[in-house]
Amino acid sequence: MYGLIYYHGGSNPGATYQGRRESDDALRLAMAVGRILEENGYDVIYTRTSDVSQSVGQKAAIANEEGADLFVSIHRNAAEYPGKYNGIQTLIYDDSGIKKEIAENINANLERLGFRNAGVSIRPNLVVLNSTQMPALLVEAGFIDSDKDNQLFDSRFQAIAQGIADGIMDTLENQNISGGGNMNGNSTGNGMGGGQNCPVCPSMPEGGSQEELYRVQAGAFRDRQNADNLLSLLENDGFPAYIIYQDGLYKVQVGAYARLSNAIAMEREVRQKGYNTYITT
Numbered sequence: 001m002y003g004l005i006y007y008h009g010g011s012n013p014g015a016t017y018q019g020r021r022e023s024d025d026a027l028r029l030a031m032a033v034g035r036i037l038e039e040n041g042y043d044v045i046y047t048r049t050s051d052v053s054q055s056v057g058q059k060a061a062i063a064n065e066e067g068a069d070l071f072v073s074i075h076r077n078a079a080e081y082p083g084k085y086n087g088i089q090t091l092i093y094d095d096s097g098i099k100k101e102i103a104e105n106i107n108a109n110l111e112r113l114g115f116r117n118a119g120v121s122i123r124p125n126l127v128v129l130n131s132t133q134m135p136a137l138l139v140e141a142g143f144i145d146s147d148k149d150n151q152l153f154d155s156r157f158q159a160i161a162q163g164i165a166d167g168i169m170d171t172l173e174n175q176n177i178s179g180g181g182n183m184n185g186n187s188t189g190n191g192m193g194g195g196q197n198c199p200v201c202p203s204m205p206e207g208g209s210q211e212e213l214y215r216v217q218a219g220a221f222r223d224r225q226n227a228d229n230l231l232s233l234l235e236n237d238g239f240p241a242y243i244i245y246q247d248g249l250y251k252v253q254v255g256a257y258a259r260l261s262n263a264i265a266m267e268r269e270v271r272q273k274g275y276n277t278y279i280t281t
């Protein structure tokens with residue numbers, strides 16, 4: 001079977017905090033996880049092994065061309081302002097299949113190391129989750145703007161890599177498909193949500209129906225108070241923000257547009273003010 005791991009890189013450092021770059025942490029962690037998988041007999045394909053730029057579409061294309069059985073994307077998270085959140089979170093396309101079990105395993109393993117477990121989140125609009133033809137996971141290995149999480153990340157680094165690798169291998173072995181069985185992870189379901197994305201992991205939907213509106217979203221929260229706080233910040237910066245309640249989450253959005261180009265223009269403005277925005281449908 002193949003494990004496949006990707007991360008930010010090159011001109012796209014992902015989240016940053018006090019000179020620390022998400023792309024560096026993610027590369028280091030992905031290489032460490034990959035090494036453990038390789039030592040256990042898995043074939044690992046890296047979308048990059050050095051500090052180079054790749055689009056999320058390129059990363060998904062590499063996985064598809066290689067016929068990978070599993071896609072694992074390694075990240076570090078960031079909130080609207082440093083220290084707001086801490087904890088680990090794993091994102092998947094929908095609430096089903098082995099990807100869900102692997103996500104829960106990884107979260108449980110990392111929680112044991114001292115991280116807050118922010119759960120499994122369903123993110124059908126992320127390109128790396130919806131354009132990959134195999135089960136795919138996006139692991140947010142703690143918040144890069146949390147001193148607590150960085151301390152854990154540095155002091156328990158090898159244990160974190162082992163926890164992610166074990167989460168993958170335990171599931172595959174339980175399913176008795178470690179020898180390279182056929183894994184199918186796509187069906188429908190609902191999710192738990194929560195947490196904030198790192199600024200660059202979320203990406204634009206590709207394709208999609210013309211009837212859909214492209215929404216510029218700045219955050220999604222289970223807790224109404226968190227959504228209200230972000231709404232106030234956006235309003236103070238002059239943005240026409242509002243909150244919608246959907247799938248158990250209070251989503252803070254800044255606009256809904258029929259044209260993707262308009263959503264992109266608004267997103268750029270909001271992002272320039274320092275918000276972690278992304279476009280959703």
Ligand SMILES: [Zn+2]
Nearest residue numbers: 014075198201
């Ligand atoms: Zn990221």
